[in-house]
Amino acid sequence: xxxxxxxxxxxxxxxxxxxxxxxxxxxxxxxxxxxxxxxxxxxxxxxxxxxxxxxxxxxxxxxxxxxxxxxxxxxxxxxxxxxxxxxxxxxxxxxxxxxxxxxxxxxxxxxxxxxxxxxxxxxxxxxxxxxxxxxxxxxxxxxxxxxxxxxxxxxxxxxxxxxxxxxxxxxxxxxxxxxxxxxxxxxxxxx
Numbered sequence: 001x002x003x004x005x006x007x008x009x010x011x012x013x014x015x016x017x018x019x020x021x022x023x024x025x026x027x028x029x030x031x032x033x034x035x036x037x038x039x040x041x042x043x044x045x046x047x048x049x050x051x052x053x054x055x056x057x058x059x060x061x062x063x064x065x066x067x068x069x070x071x072x073x074x075x076x077x078x079x080x081x082x083x084x085x086x087x088x089x090x091x092x093x094x095x096x097x098x099x100x101x102x103x104x105x106x107x108x109x110x111x112x113x114x115x116x117x118x119x120x121x122x123x124x125x126x127x128x129x130x131x132x133x134x135x136x137x138x139x140x141x142x143x144x145x146x147x148x149x150x151x152x153x154x155x156x157x158x159x160x161x162x163x164x165x166x167x168x169x170x171x172x173x174x175x176x177x178x179x180x181x182x183x184x185x186x187x188x189x190x191x
Contacts, residue, residue: 005162007153015074022067030060085163092150099143
């Protein structure tokens with residue numbers, strides 16, 4: 001019996017869906033970062049800085065490659081490939097590192113720029129900074145949760161055994177006989 005454990009199957013399906021969203025969203029994000037649809041003092045300020053376009057392209061390329069890794073690892077995990085389990089763990093740890101570096105950069109560089117850029121049309125003063133902080137904290141929680149769940153389930157003994165081809169024996173559904181014990185008497189009287 002070589003069935004994929006339920007936790008691996010669920011995480012693999014979610015990984016495929018999330019990777020597809022990343023792979024479709026990254027090109028759209030690059031386009032919208034470099035060609036905003038509406039005028040914004042913040043976007044104008046960022047686009048004037050010489051490091052912003054290379055930063056956007058490099059981080060987007062990293063995100064795209066992470067999406068490819070997650071997609072390949074998720075598909076391989078559905079087939080219980082040993083390399084797919086390792087790839088899923090590499091993705092989880094790389095996502096943690098990416099989250100830490102991205103959060104530091106956002107907190108130390110982008111949030112001060114957001115504050116100094118002034119109010120965005122239609123957004124009260126100070127709200128841009130609050131939205132930035134809430135987004136930063138939400139991103140940290142989301143990335144930590146995804147990585148933590150992947151690390152937990154892909155290192156559990158039963159799941160590691162499944163990737164190594166070791167499966168628990170199937171339970172039996174037939175009654176167990178006890179030869180040393182007599183059968184109970186028949187409660188119906190003979191006719």
